[in-house]
Amino acid sequence: xxxxxxxxxxxxxxxxxxxxxxxxxxxxxxxxxxxxxxxxxxxxxxxxxxxxxxxxxxxxxxxxxxxxxxxxxxxxxxxxxxxxxxxxxxxxxxxxxxxxxxxxxxxxxxxxxxxxxxxxxxxxxxxxxxxxxxxxxxxxxxxxxxxxxxxxxxxxxxxxxxxxxxxxxxxxxxxxxxxxxxxxxxxxxxxxxxxxxxxxxxxxxxxxxxxxxxxxxxxxxxxxxxxxxxxxxxxxxxxxxxxxxxxxxxx
Numbered sequence: 001x002x003x004x005x006x007x008x009x010x011x012x013x014x015x016x017x018x019x020x021x022x023x024x025x026x027x028x029x030x031x032x033x034x035x036x037x038x039x040x041x042x043x044x045x046x047x048x049x050x051x052x053x054x055x056x057x058x059x060x061x062x063x064x065x066x067x068x069x070x071x072x073x074x075x076x077x078x079x080x081x082x083x084x085x086x087x088x089x090x091x092x093x094x095x096x097x098x099x100x101x102x103x104x105x106x107x108x109x110x111x112x113x114x115x116x117x118x119x120x121x122x123x124x125x126x127x128x129x130x131x132x133x134x135x136x137x138x139x140x141x142x143x144x145x146x147x148x149x150x151x152x153x154x155x156x157x158x159x160x161x162x163x164x165x166x167x168x169x170x171x172x173x174x175x176x177x178x179x180x181x182x183x184x185x186x187x188x189x190x191x192x193x194x195x196x197x198x199x200x201x202x203x204x205x206x207x208x209x210x211x212x213x214x215x216x217x218x219x220x221x222x223x224x225x226x227x228x229x230x231x232x233x234x235x236x237x238x239x240x241x242x243x244x245x246x247x248x249x250x251x
Contacts, residue, residue, distance in 0.1 A: 008208045009035065009215070031202055031212075038198035039219050045115055045184045045194060046223070050177055052120030057127025062157060064128065065135045076128065083125035089186050092118045096190045115187045123180055130172045134165035167238050174231035178224045195219060 009032040010022035024030040029037070063069070064076035083091070095118040100106040106114070138161060146156025188197035199216040203209035 004211055005208060006211055008206045008211055011206070013205070031206065034198060034202065035195075035215060035219075038193055038195045038216075039223075041187075041192060041194040042181070042184050042219075043223060045112065045119065045187050045192065046180045048116040049119035049123060049184070050180050052116060053123035053127050053176075053180070056121060056124035058131055058162075060124060060128035061131025061135065062162070064132045066153070068153070076132075080125045080128050083122050084129075086122075088119070088122050088183055089189060091122055092186050092189055094118070111190045111192055115190060115192055119180065119183060119186070123176060123183070126176050126179075127173065130169045130176065131165065134169035135161055137168055138164055167235075170231060170235040170238070174228060174235075177227050177231060181220065181223045181227060 007018065010019055010030055011017060012019055012024060013029050013031055013034055015028075019028075019030050022030055022032045024033050060076045060079050063072040064080075066072050086094075092115060095114045096111065100109070100114075142160055142164065143156065146160045149156075151159070184194060185196040187194050188200065191197065195216045199209075199212050203212040206212065
């Protein structure tokens with residue numbers, strides 16, 4: 001059996017000496033302090049990228065369903081194909097090394113913001129696909145009813161189309177939201193002190209990689225499960241009883 005030594009988290013990160021209670025100070029943190037700090041960075045990157053992805057993905061998804069503005073649809077399609085077909089890690093490096101060179105003001109942005117932009121825009125392409133699919137799954141009568149009432153395009157999207165579309169796409173959005181938690185691990189590549197970065201450094205310093213990676217894995221699982229439960233509660237509260245999207249008959 002593996003000889004697990006969980007006391008490694010109660011050791012001072014500077015001296016390696018055991019600390020009573022496992023909690024150090026700001027100047028002399030333990031590996032447990034460092035672990036929870038890294039978890040905070042992971043959550044911060046994930047939630048910030050999720051907010052950006054929801055906003056950008058919604059805008060692009062709507063733009064792809066506007067038949068009266070074909071140029072917007074083409075721009076939306078280009079956005080999705082661009083961000084969806086470049087590996088995430090490559091996009092992070094582009095945001096960190098290339099984009100600030102092309103746009104000098106971005107050199108003043110901290111790495112955290114650049115990672116959020118990279119992860120957020122990458123995920124926005126996937127969200128845009130879900131939003132587009134949700135809108136197109138609605139019966140065409142929804143749109144026609146709004147137009148018959150004299151609503152503008154913005155009004156019937158806001159009051160009729162999007163409230164129904166978002167209810168439909170909550171399950172796939174849940175998967176994408178959980179994916180952001182996992183994808184946030186790429187932030188280690190630009191030295192964001194999140195969980196993956198912690199596991200690499202702490203595992204090497206303590207020579208106890210099994211305990212370190214196990215703890216990090218548990219925190220990733222907890223984070224993803226929390227997102228899953230929150231989205232499940234939202235889905236339950238906003239579900240429209242008896243509604244079946246177009247093309248979903250028989251399910």
